[in-house]
Structure formats: structure tokens, C-alpha cells
Amino acid sequence: MDLKAELLKSIWYAFTALDVEKSGKVSKSQLKVLSHNLYTALNIPHDPVALEEHFRDNDDGPVSSQGYMPYLNKYILDKVKEGSFQKEQFDELCWMLSAKKNYRPEGITGLVSRRQAFQIWCLFILLSEDKYPLVMVPEEVAYLLKKFTTAMGLEWQQEILDEMYSQNSSYTSGISVWNLLEIIESGRFSAVTTKESFNLAIVDVFQEMYHDVLKKGYLWKKGQVRRNWNERWFVLKPTNIFYYVDEDMKEQKGEIHLDSNTVVEAMPDKEGRRCLFCIKTLNRTFELSASDVRLRQEWMQGIQTAVRLLVEGKTSLHKDLKMKRREQRQQNEKKKLEKEGELSQLKQLQEEKEWQLQQTEEIKKSQMELEERRKELEQQGLKQQEDLQKALEKQLRETEEARASMAAEIEEKKKEAEMQQQKIQELEIMKHKMEMALNYEIEARMEEEKARVAQARLLTEEEIMLKQLMSLKEEQEEMIQKTQQEKEKLQHEMAEKAKELEKAYSELQDLRQTRKQSNQNLVQAEKNLRRASRTVKHWNVQLNRLMQPISPGGRQNKLIISHRGDIALICNDSANNEQQQVSKSSQSESPSEDSSGDPEEGIKDQLEDMAISKDRISPTQPNGVGS
Template sequence: MFSDDAVFQIFRIFCVLAELVPEQNNDNTYQALLHPTEVCTIAQTIASSLGCDFDDEDFTSLSISMGNFRLTPFIAVLESRCLDGVKDSAAIAQAATDVYQKIVEDVIKKGFLSKRGYIFPSMREYWFVLRPSELTYYKARSEKDKCGTLPIEPGCKVEPKTGYKILLHSSERTYELGTTDHMSRLQWISALQLASDHAGGFQSYQRLQAAKRRLQRQGRIQEMIRARAQLQQERNARQAAEGQAKELEAVVKEEAKKLTELEQLRVKLEKLLEEETQAKRDEEIVRSLQARVLAEEWEKREELERLQEEQKLLLEEEREKRKEYEELQREKERQLRNAEERLAQLEKERQDLDKQLNSAKEKMKNSEDKKELLEAKLFQVAPIIREGERVRRAHSFMPSTKERPILLEVRSSTLKRPNKNNM
């Protein structure tokens, strides 16, 4: 039998894992019930701790008959299935405490480990208790004398070391722990990594695991409901099919009677069908001949349309070429008219220049006549002049190199081409 302390611990376990389910007759009232799978897990753990055999088949049949467990049946099942033949009360209390620490106090793993000291770098064995937020170590397994706590933070790194040792890296320092064999080292590394992953969470690790199991059960229940509904649909469909089969059987009997009559009609219809088939063959021959004639006529028509289209394209090309030729001819005529007008203009300009040239020649001739007349008058006024004076006087009538002769200015002005504004 469980002691009062063990019963209280089981009550706390029940409170953590139980679900609030509304009563059938009153939705405002809820009752705390524990699922059979949770009861089975706890019972197996206690039985394993006490070294007892646990009958899974017997518990399965019991859970089917009882359904979800209340607190009192839960304790009664644990006592009847796990404590049968066990007389050691201390062992029973320790088994209940182990389950309580695992589920309520969120203990992930317990066991002996060696730890390297701070002052003296020697390895000393302690009893370690691992939770998601801390790794506490005690002097003995009774967990009465607490020696210290190693903080477990999110992101802590766990590494193996030679000699079955473990390195736990935290933000403050690195701790060195030692195990006895390779298997225990792997178990502690996995447990430490699990504690680091769930450190600093708003909800305990065991509560999260219980919630996951609850969701999985709900999913299985929904799947069972869907499977049951599908099975009912299949059952209804089978019943409907059986009813239809009976109706079809009666219809088949009725049809069998009609089949005999139809067989007699079939012979007559076959003869009529042969005659109709022959008529259709003749009709098909006529239609094939008509189709051939129509096809030939259609090909000729397409050929004629193609020739008409080609002729139309040729006419269109000829029209375009004629249009281009006429446009080119008009352009040539326009250029010819422009050239004739320009030639007439140049002829007129040449005639004007000839007139100006003749006028300039006339002016030059008059100027030379006046010059000769003036020279004659000068010789008549002063016939006797020294040779030097004649030379100087002769030079005085000649223009200097810096001055342009009047005759050249007149000639150049007469030879200038009149601009377009004067024309």
C-alpha cells in the first residue's frame, strides 16, 4: 500500500497529467480524468522500479472496460497491478518519488557522475539531478546534502571528451564531468542536450510532453472518428447495394421473359437489317462517287481561284509599276522645267553682263580719248620742258601703287555679277 506521502505525490502526478472533461448531463461541470495510456506508462515505470512484472494485456482489457480513470480508481489500479507481493515500504516510497520527480519536478535524469573541482583539479563523485534549468549535485543518493548547482542555459554546448568524460560549456565557464562507461556517457550527453534545448521555457518539459501526447491522442481519436464514419458510409453503401441487387434480380427475371420475345424479333430484324445494309452499301457507293466528283470540282475551283488570285497580284504589281513610272516621269519633267527656267535665267544674266561689259568698254574708250585730248592740250601749253621735268610731270599723271586706277575700278564694277535682289 502507498503511504500518505506517496498518495500525495500520486495526486500531484494525477493533477499534472489529467484532463478536464465536461460531464455528459451538465456542460458547466467538469471532471478530472486520466487517459489509460498515461496510467499504463506510470504503472509500467513503478513496476519496473520495484522489479515487478506488468501484464499489458490485462491492463488493456481493464482500460477498455473502465475508460478514463478518476483519482481513486487510478490509485487502486497502481496498488493492485504494481505493488502485488511487494512488502518493502521504502522501495515503494522511492518508486513513487522517482515518478513524482520525473513528472512534477521535471527531473530529466539522475545518477552518479564525477566532477572536477574548482580549487583542487581532481575528479570527485556526486549524485546529480538534471532538470531543464539546472544540474544539481548532492553528496549522496538521499539528496539531503546539496553541494551545488550548475546552471543550464539555452544554447549550452555539450561535448564528449576522452576517458568517458563530458564537457558542459555555459556562458560563465566550462564544467568537466565524468562517467563510468561509454553508454552512460551517451545517455548523459543526450539528457544534457535535452535540458539545454528546454531551458528557459515558460512551461515545464514534462507538461510539454503531456500536451504533445494529448494532441496525439486527440489526433488518433479524430482519425478513429473519421474511420468509423467512413465504415458506416461503406456499411450503408453495402446495404443500399444489396437492396439494389434484389431489385435488379427481379428486373432480370422480368427481362428474361422479354428476352425470348426479343429473340424472335431479332431474327426478323436481322433479315431487314441485311436488306438495309445492302441498301446502305449502294448508297455509300453513290455517295463516294458524288464525293469524288465534288472533290475534283472543288480542286478545279481552287485552281481557278488560285489563278485569279495570281492574275490579280500581277495586275496589282503592274499598276504599282505604272504608278511608279508615272511618278518618276513627272519628277523628270519637273526637273527639266527647273533646268529650262534656270538656263533662261542664266541666258538673261549673260545678256545683262554683255551689256554691262559693252558699257564698260565704251566708258574706257571715252576715258582714253579724254586722256589723249588732255595730254595734247598739255603739250600745246608747255612745249619746251626739261627732260627731268617731263619725267616728273609724266609721273604725276600716273597713279601710285597704293591707289587703285579709276579705269580698273570702273571695269571691275561693270564686270560684277548682278545679285538676285537686283534681277
Template sequence: MSTNVQSVTKVVLQPSEAGIVAEQLVHCLGLRWDAADWEALGSSIGHFKWAAFLAVLEAKYCCDQQTHPEALVEAVDEIYDVFIEDIIKKGYLFKRGYLLPTMREYWCVLQPCALTYYKSSSQKDQCGRIAIDEYCSVEASVGEGKIQRFQLITPDRTFEFGTQDHKSRLQWISALRQAAAVSGGAEGYQRRARAGRRGAGARREREVRETKARLQHEVRARLAAEAQAQELAELAQQDNRKLEELKTTQVELERLLQEETQAKRDEEIVRALQARVLAEEWERREELERLQEEQNRMLEEERMKRKQFEILQAEKEAQYKEAEKRLRELEEEKRRLDAELHAAQEKISRTELTAHALHVQLRQDMNPILRNGERARRAISFVPTTKSSSDTLIDIRAIKHLKVLDDDEKL
């Protein structure tokens, strides 16, 4: 920082300090931080004035079409919390109650001197505040269920917290230990970290200057050695050129010899290949002729089988027609016999009906005659044995008439 004549304070940022703020902003926006690009930009600009620094942030990271205004506001709030409010970490934690042994979720904000927890992330309703000093310690604990537990041990009391996963638990344990380590200083956490970064930057600049001096000395020594080595190299190059020419001639002769030898080998190989190809061609031709003969034989057999099949098919068709004709005749015969059978059945039915009617009528008509015949039999049984011929004839006629009546009754 510097002050001019009009007592106007101007903020000037070192590239390393500006890079820390820019890196925090990029991470809050969910973008990828390119450290090499920022170092190149810082080396070209030098010191960042506040207006120039804001212009660089807006042009390089905040004017992207994918950056949402709400995300930018949250990122600025996050930077304010880190660098102004001196917040080390914040987020949701499960805390075990003092009276009821249940784990409730709170929004926790960790600063170098205290851990404050609220009902929600709006940080309006404060539920409690735990003082943190150099006498506090943090230890991981084993618990049941999915909650990953750890303990914050203070001189007055032991608090039990929990997270959803193991990674979050490790982050909170590291942040709480860091807060306990820096809680005793008069300066804030970010000021102390910035002072450390400045000291590290001064050490790096001093080391860079010393390294540059050593490099310049080594460059001058290397230039002198290179001049001497160049003279020796020129002499060696002349000898090498002559040696290369001899080697080139030798290589050319060897190449020509190898080409001639290879040409002879190739010629022998070509001849052997031609002989083999010719033999294979003859074998293939013989195989084709054999296959053609076999194909012709199979075609002839197929034609014979086809003729036999056609003959059999004609015979089957003739048999089929004959069978159809015979079937029609049998059907006609069956219909004729069925008609005759039906007529006979009807005739028998009529005959049975007529016989039954006659039988009923005959019984009705013969009942008086039968009664009279019975009386006649009884009268005959009392007649004397000495009869005349006329009486005997009457008796015979009466007996015949009675037999006829008995036969009709049986029918």
C-alpha cells in the same frame, strides 16, 4: 478536473495520462509493462477518478507478494520526483574539479533549469549547482582510463563529467540536451510533455473518427458488392458443382487405373523380393553350414591342443617333482658337507693351536740345549783328528741331536 456545487475539486484522469503514471510506477518496481492490457482497461472504464485510479494501481501492481514495501516507497518517490519536482534524470556522475584536475563522484539531479550535485544520494549536502539554459551545449570528449567523459558547455564555463560506461554517458548527454531545449519555457518539463501528449491524443481521436467514417462507407460499399457477388457466386457454384462431379468421376477412374497398375507392380516387386529372399536364405544356410563345419574343426583342434597341453603339463609336473627331489637331496648333501667342513675347520684350528703351544713350549725347553750344543760344536772343532771309536760315536750322536733341534726350530 471538474468542480461541483460544494466547491470540492475532483481529479479525473484520461486513460493516456493514467497510463503514463502507471507505466512509470511499473518500471520503477522492476515489472513488465503491458500496454495492450492497459488500453483494454482504459477503454472499458473510460475516465479514471483519482480514488478509482489508486484502487486500480493497488489491485493490479502493488498487491503482489513479490513487491517489497521499501521498493514501493522508492517507486512512489521516483514518481514524485518526475511529475512534481520536474526531475529529468538523476544518478552518480564523475566531475572534474576546478582547482584540482581530479575526477570525484557526486550524486547529480537534473532539472530543466539546473544540474545540482550532492555528496550522496540523500541530497542533504549540496556541493554545487549549474544553471542550464538554451545557450548550453553538451559534447562527448575523449579521455584516458575507464571513465567515459563528456563536457557541459555554458556561457560562463565548461564543466567536464564522466560515467562508468558508454551507455550511461549517452543517456546523460541526451537528458542534458533535452533540459537545455526546454529550459526557456515558463511551464515545467512534465507539463509541457503532458500538453504535447494531450495534443497528440486529440489528433489521434480526430484521426480515429475520420477512419471510422471511412470504414463505415467502405463497409456499406462492400456489402452491396458482396450481395451482387453472391448472386454470381451461386451461378458459378452450380457450374462448379457439375464440373467438380465430372472431375471427381475422372479422378476416380484414374485412381482405379493407377491402383490396378500399382497392384501389378507390387505383385512383381513381391515376387522379385521373394526370389531374392529365397536366394539369400540359401546363401545364409550354406554360410551357416560352412561356419558350423569350421567351428567343429576348430573345436577338434582345440581338444587336441588341450590333450597335448595336459600331457606337457603332466611331464612338467613330473620334472618339477624330480627337480624338487633332487634339490632336497642336494640340500641334504650340502648340509652334510657343511657339517664335515665345519668339523674339519674346527679340527684344524685345534691342531694349529696345539702345534703353536708345543712349538712355544719346545723353544722354551730347547733354548738351554741349543746353547750347550753351540758350545759342544765349538769344543769339537778344537779336538784333534785322531779319535777313538767311542769318541766318534759321541760326535755322531751329538750331530744327529743338533739336526733334530734344527728341524724342530724350523717347524
């Protein structure tokens, strides 16, 4: 059992003690106080807000043990380190909370003090089963009570405990700690002499089982420096041997660390000391002396047991013994179940064997009855056979007589049979003919049936075609009606289009007349333009002639004025060329103006150009001529 499981058992008693109403729930304020005390007892840093954070989403009501367990594991038990706290003080805290509610020593003999009651409570937690609510099985109760009895030097009497179980059958399934305290307080399990001896026995057993004290007592130890012998109180535990000045254990003088390499050996007597033995460790060898050989043997066995536990990786002898006893109980229970199964099988086989014997007796009895019945039937059969033989002989005689009469009748019957045979042949011929006629009739009916089926099919198809024709006729009528409407609409539209066409035709005639008039005007304008062009050319020639200066010499400069009003002086040789170019340009410009589609505007432009040319020439001509 690990440390966490041991602590949880003690905390379970503390939690249930706070559940005053026995509802399985405890208020948060009480859990805060309990958690604070657990922090202190287990030497864990306090975390005052952990409980509030853990139950932050819950209401302010009480908390069940299932709700408290996650907080207990996370914030307390998971932080516990073995050896960092005093487990006895922790258990005493849980005992104080639990005993305040459940332990009532009033009215009892007072055999056990409150301190020893706490120690019994601790031993109960150590030996109880790992199931809640915690109980001790009868075997563990007997083991503990036997330890108390042996520690007092008394003889253990199992019969007293068995009698107690017989008086209270509920104890056989397990005993609670409060029932155990009541049994021990009553002193019924053994003849307790005095209260002091019983309390000392409880203390010894508590030291042995709870504090893992394998052995304790006075031994003589040889010093390392002075090499003198001193009597010390030794306490053997699985990992160490502590030695004190006396049994009060107030002043510790030293300790011996044990490990897997520790060796204990007996030594011969020397220096006036007897029953010597030594403990050899890696660092030192300790020489010890016991009072007698038996005590020396007990100490050597105890030390060897401690070393064996260390080699096996175990820290407590009684925890190991408890697990072995539990395994032994499980094996015994398993064997008991197997034995019960074997007994049930044997019982079943015995029942089957008895049943088979009973069946055998019944079969034998039935066989004897059958044998008697068979004999009776044989006698009845013989008698019936004799009667039957007589009857058969009588019947044989009657049969012979009947055979003779039957022979005559047979002859008559043969003749009748021949006649019947002939009639049968005739009937067969008639039957054959009737079958042929019947087959012919059947074929005719089948053909008739086929014709009826074909006629029905044709009628169905005709009906379908008729429905299709009717639907087509309806569609045709709808189409005709629709076509008639469209025709009337088209006629109306055609009438409107005809009116528009007539109107457009009249407009076209007007346009043609207008175009014809325009063509005539254009022809007249072209004639006027050609006439004006000739006039312009004439006037240009006259103007050029008038503008020629009079100068001596063969080559004369001429002043040329175009119809655009430009003035240029050119040589006499190039005057004619220039005049030809001007006449060509005028001819080339006239068609372009005609092609522009507005000949009258072209004529107006030419006339304006001519006027401008004249205006430009008129003021400058005298000066030019004079020069």
C-alpha cells in the same frame, strides 16, 4: 497547462472536501479557513476582510464554487508568483483536506503508504484532463502505471489493464484519483515484489514528473581550484544541474545554470578517468566522468533535452510530453472518426452495391417473364389475326352488298338533302329577321332601362332637394321666430330710447333757455364792464390831474399812479405817453378778462384795485404835495 490551472485543480479537491453534504456549497467560515491556509501556502499577504467585502451583499448562507471562484481569482490566484512558494507544500495542504474525507486505506493491502498516496495524487493532477470533475483518460493511466512498472524493473503488461477495463466499463470514460489509488493499492496492474521497491519506484517517478528531474545519479566532477576529482550526486532539471554530497541531498555543493548557449560534449579519457564529458556554459566549463559509456550517453542526452526545452521556451518535459500525447490522442480520435466515417461510407457503398445486384437480378427475372409473356402474346396475336382476317373477309362481302343498297339510298338522300337545303335557306332568312327584331327589342329595353335609371336619379335628386327645402323652411321659420323676438325687443328698446330722448330734449330746452339767459346776462355784464371801464378811466384822469405837483420850470416831474397802485415819477414830456400806455393796458386787459368767461369777477377786481390805490394815496398825498 499554466500555473493557475494547476493550482485550481488542487483547490477544487480542497473545496469539494469541505462540501460535506455534497450540495455544491460551503459555509463562509470554512472558506475563511481555506483562504487563510491558501494565503499562507502560496506566500501571499493575508487579506482577512476581502472575503467579507466580496460577499457583503449576499446572505449568511453557504457559497457555491461558482460564487467562490471570482474571489479566488481576484484575491489569491492573480497574486501568485511562480517560484515564490513551495508547490509541494501547497499540494500537501489540499491533499490533507481532500484525503481526510475521501481516502480510506483501511481494508486494503497497505501496499502504498500515505506519503506515496499523496505523490500519486499529485501525479494524477498533473496528468488529468482539464475538465471537472477531474479524471484521467485510460491512455494516461496506462502511461503512469507503465512508469511505475519500469521504475521497479518489471515488464509492463497491458493485458491486465485491458481486462480490468472489460470488467468495469465505467473506467473507459475516465478514472478518478480515488479509483486510481484503489487500483494501485490492489497491486493488480503488475506483479509487485515488495512494498519498499514499489514505494521507491513511486518516489522516482514523482521526482521525475512532478519535480521535473530529468536525470539523477552519481558522477565524478573535477574541481575548479584544486583540480581534483570528487564524486557527487547530480540532479538534472530543465534549467539547472544541482550536485550534492550524497543522494540524501541535504548538503548542496553547487549548481550549473543551463541556457540556450550551453553545450555538452564527450571527451577523451585522461588522467586515469574514463567516460569523460564536459558541460560548457558562458562562464565555465565543467568536466564530468560517468561510470560507463551508457550512463555518459544518458546524461548527455538528458542535458541536450534540457537545453532543447530552454530553446523552445518550455519549463517541464513531462508537461510537454503530456501535451504531445493529448495532441496525439486527438489526432488518433480524429483519424478514428475519419476511419469510422470511411468504413460507414464503404458499408453504405457495399449495401448500395448489394441492392443494385439484387435489383439487377430482379430486372433479369422480370425480363425473362416479359419475354415469355411476349411469346404468348405473339401466339395469341397470330391466332386473333387469322380470326380477324376471316371476319374481315366476311365483312367485306357484306360490305359490298351493303354498298350497292347504299348507293340507291344515297340517291334518295341527295334529293332529300336538296329539299332540306332549301328549307335551311328559308330558315336562315327567317333567323336573320328574327335577330334584327330581337336586336331592336334589346335596344328598346336598354333605352327603357336608361330612362328608368335617369328617372330614379331624378327622384333621388328630387327627394334630396325636398329634404333641403324642408330644412331651409325649418331654418326660415326659426329665423322668423328669432327675428320676431328681436323685433319686439328692439321696439321695447326704441320706446325706452324715445322716452329718454324726450327727457333729454326737455333738458336741452332748459339748457338753451338757461344759455340764452346767460348770454343776456353776459351782454349786460359787458355793458356794465365797459361803463365801469370808462368810469375808471375818467377817475384815473381826474386822479392824475390832482396828483400833478406844482413846480417852476419848463419840465415838471409828475407822480403817476396806475390802477394797480404803482407810484412813479416821470418827466412832464413823458406823462402823456405814460397815460396813453396805461389806457392801452387797461383796454388790453379788459378783453382778456372778458375772454376768461367771468366779467363780473374782473369788474370786482378792478374796483378793489382802485380802492387799494386810493387807500395808498390818501395818507401820502399831503406829504407828497408839500414836498
